[in-house]
Amino acid sequence: MTALESYLTDRDADAGLRIRTAAVLLFARQGYAATGIRDLARAVNLTNAGIYHHVSSKEALLAGLMREGHLGLIEATVRGLAGLAGPADRLAHLIGTLTAVHALSPMTTRVMDGELRSLTPGSAAHGEIIALRDAYEDLWREVLADGVARGVFHVADQKLTRLALMSMCTGTSEWYRPGGGSSLERVCAEFVAIGLAAVRAGAVDVAAPDLSALPVFPWEPPDA
Known part of the structure; x- marks a missing residue:
């Protein structure tokens, strides 16, 4: 056992x-x-x-996990953005945080990302999770739009850029393993560099992500 x-x-x-x-x-x-x-x-x-x-039902159990997962991600992200002024710094924070959360909580984030379809369409829980997901993605929309408006970012399609960058970050839930060839800090730093290059931000110096500020999901299966 x-x-x-x-x-x-x-x-x-x-x-x-x-x-x-x-x-x-x-x-x-x-x-x-x-x-x-x-x-x-x-x-x-x-x-x-x-x-x-x-638990009252299996669906209520799923909704609760997704709700707390999204709230934890949003709260940690907003807290980190509060002290950052420049679009490049804020985009770096978004990339680093989303990458690290998916790397450290792969099972929870797979459920968050992949099981919205399992909530009953039209139910209160379904609407709530969609609203939380949209609220989180709005953080990305706002940063990209601000960077473009300021002339810091240069992208042809902000939506495609956002989707591409977020997909890069969430992919760590599938392949990252602690003790592997690259530390999580290095993965985050490389992804930030890739992301800033994708928006043609030029040469910028951004702080490393604060991994201690990430949300903790006590139900995440250890070493699963």
């Missing part, structure tokens, strides 16, 4: 947190639709009734 399996089945550990950890792990690995309450119950050594004692 692995350390993660031992934690998930430990009756002395917080059951609500264990359920969320198991949910993130299973939703990320096999998808929300393919994961049943029975799968969650088996993973955390509880009965189906035991699961429902802590």
Whole structure:
């Protein structure tokens, strides 16, 4: 039995947190639709009734994880942007933060990025998550638009540029591994350099991302 399996089945550990950890792990690995309450119950050594004692439904569990994940990302990003004036510095912060969050919380971010389709269309939860996602993407839209307006950035299509840069950052959830060939600090620095080159920002000196200011998701499965 692995350390993660031992934690998930430990009756002395917080059951609500264990359920969320198991949910993130299973939703990320096999998808929300393919994961049943029975799968969650088996993973955390509880009965189906035991699961429902802590969550009202599987969809509510998913919505809660996505809500807290988006709020954590938005809050950390806004906090870091507050002290930055120039478009290049702000874009660097956006790139570094999104890259690092996906690298350090790959299971949570895979669920955040990929399971919106699983929320019931038209439901309050579906609308809330769309609004949070849009609020986060607005931060990117504003920085790119400001950089172009000031003549700091030179791009033909701001939407395509935003989508390309965000896709680069979110991809770390699929391939980054601690202890691999490159440290997370180096990955963030390289991505910032690539991003600033993409918007033709010229030679700029930006601060390294503050990894200590990133959101912490206590349910993220360790070493999954």
